[in-house]
Amino acid sequence: MANSMSFLILLCLVFAPFCLCHKKMGSYLYPQFYDYSCPQAQEIVKSILANAVAKEPRIAASLLRLHFHDCFVKGCDASILLDGNGGIISEKGSNPNRNSARGFEVIDEIKSALEKECPHTVSCADILSIAARDSTVLTGGPNWEVPLGRRDSLGASLSGSNNNIPAPNNTFQTILTKFKLQGLDIVDLVALSGSHTIGNSRCTSFRQRLYNQNGNGKPDFTLDQYYAAELRNNCPKSGGDQNLFYLDYVTPTKFDNNYFKNLLAYKGLLSSDEILLTKNEESAELVKLYAERNDIFFDQFAKSMIKMGNISPLTGSRGQIRTNCRVINT
Template sequence: MTHSITMFMVLISILALANGSYLYPQFYDRSCPQAKQIVQSVVAKVVAKEAHMAASLLRLHFHDCFVKGCDASILLDSGGSIISEKGSVPNRNSARGFEVVDQIKAALEKVCPQTVSCADILALAARDSTVLAGGPNWEVPLGRRDSLGASLSGSNQNIPAPNNTFQTILTKFKLKGLDIVDFVALSGSHTIGNARCTSFRQRLYNNSGNGQPDLSLDQSYAAKLRPNCPRSGGDQNLFFLDPVSPRKFDNSYYKNLIVSKGLLSSDEILFTQNQQTMQLVKQYAANQELFFQQFAKSMIKMGNITPLTGKRGQIRKICRKVNG
């Protein structure tokens, strides 16, 4: 497995060179040799206190990369000409972990001022969170720089939504250079974390505008969800995405889909709407190691979506605002 991921890293590096960007795991070995250790130790402390933060940090990296590429635009607060992505539909009342990133950045600034980008912090924290939750490890290619702006409209349009159709989500992945295999593997991050009632309510009561629940959701599971997710109110009530092992990064997410217990519509459609994704779900449900290998590869690939490198962008001193 390690060999195949190493070969994959070499291939990604060659592709990155061809695209005029170049990320590689040793980027900070000279300029800030303690960088990876500092990120890892802050993430470990935070996740030990609050296990759910692992999923939140992993999600921040996704929500960053899907907008303008992996450039830490999601971290910017509104100010001046910047309208923050934090207010978008996918992020409002749900994106979190910003204080953790601030903490990591402050620790890095003490040791290596203006050296490690906020975008690289997000990529490292996502990997460390996965490992701490029991998931796979991988070498994170580094060398991203931080954006000088945000895109609220990009955040609203590009991030896959829980009620998007299969084709819409696949298209959103393809527009970022990710394929159907990446779609299934990266969805497996829903093995940890929570979803809000508002993200799946329509499946319980009025799935296709006909006043009927979604019959692709196990009905006894639906009955358990309804008391805390009523027809109205309780929008922010939280539910485990994987009720079997909610804090463990494993393959039970895929096993849930096979028995119609995918919480979000965007999860269950992987098993019900497409032959190829159904086969992948079955493979990952049967073979956790295979899922882990592909998840690591897909995370590396996602982390390479149009990064800013060289002289483009900047290294922000504070992740929430561009340097004055």
């Protein structure tokens, strides 16, 4: 036991940039967690995910978003994957997730394959973390080593999902506060917002910008008027709530820094996007930097994803390794 603990501590020191140490628990997250217990784990995730993205490119953004929405509620513990049953009220019904959270079937497929390869070994929380990284890489984004060793929660938090996850119409300060409550800073906020370089958003998430931004019946003046006119074609004042629009209309399925270039042209789709440029000097400078330097954006995005993935993980004997990501083990 002593030798095993010494080995874990050594690993944590060697892989310090990627490793989260819980000294009190004697438990660690590190990239090599499954090297012996399930050496094929990451290849299995990547293979299934690659097929899913090839069939439907949008799924990459959906899985990246699932990881984000999971970590902001009780930490990165796969609580978002739980269906409602046995006293559990699912986070899938929260305002940020209802009618928009997706990709659960892909996680099910990955989990099923991993259970066949190495039963009761790889957590759903780690699957989400790996899938978020692979979704980024498969769409042309940066790569990073994912710290692993998370375990799965025994419950969900509908209120946490409703309250903790930033909303498209939140003020800059509200969004920054929600990030800071998770141990993330303004640099993480701007970098992680860059994930909107891929994926879609629903009309209902930005309609107010087109027609009634400040309750005065007028559109958002920080939205390019020609772009706004295009958006109004498929996002009417009423109806069409679920109509989809690219978050980055220039390269919607490629992970790059066009998202930030769009903000500089006042063509950020969501209010929560454009305010990174218009409401705070420090975040505006970061937007300009990332728009100019894709390499710096990629580097910071990877660092911020590792940091976000380290939010309050369950480790050691806490939680469990679910055999089905949708339900607690009986």
